[in-house]
Amino acid sequence: MGKDGPKRYFEVRCPLCSERYRQGIKTGKASEEFVEEFEGDIRLVGSDILLQHLIGEHPDRVGISADNAFQ
Numbered sequence: 001m002g003k004d005g006p007k008r009y010f011e012v013r014c015p016l017c018s019e020r021y022r023q024g025i026k027t028g029k030a031s032e033e034f035v036e037e038f039e040g041d042i043r044l045v046g047s048d049i050l051l052q053h054l055i056g057e058h059p060d061r062v063g064i065s066a067d068n069a070f071q
């Protein structure tokens with residue numbers, strides 16, 4: 001997680017291809033308290049983005065693909 005001026009964002013990086021996904025955290029005011037309070041949720045969203053990427057881009061590496069992951 002980080003700050004870009006007044007904007008807050010989190011970033012996940014694919015361990016296989018190093019592609020980065022940066023997503024802004026949309027809040028009225030992304031205060032320190034907000035980010036701390038919702039850090040677990042933010043991490044969950046980041047994990048989901050990474051999982052979607054792994055399944056979509058590296059099905060051979062992770063051994064799962066969109067075809068067999070969601071049934």
Ligand SMILES: [Zn+2]
Nearest residue numbers: 014016017019
């Ligand atoms: Zn990747």
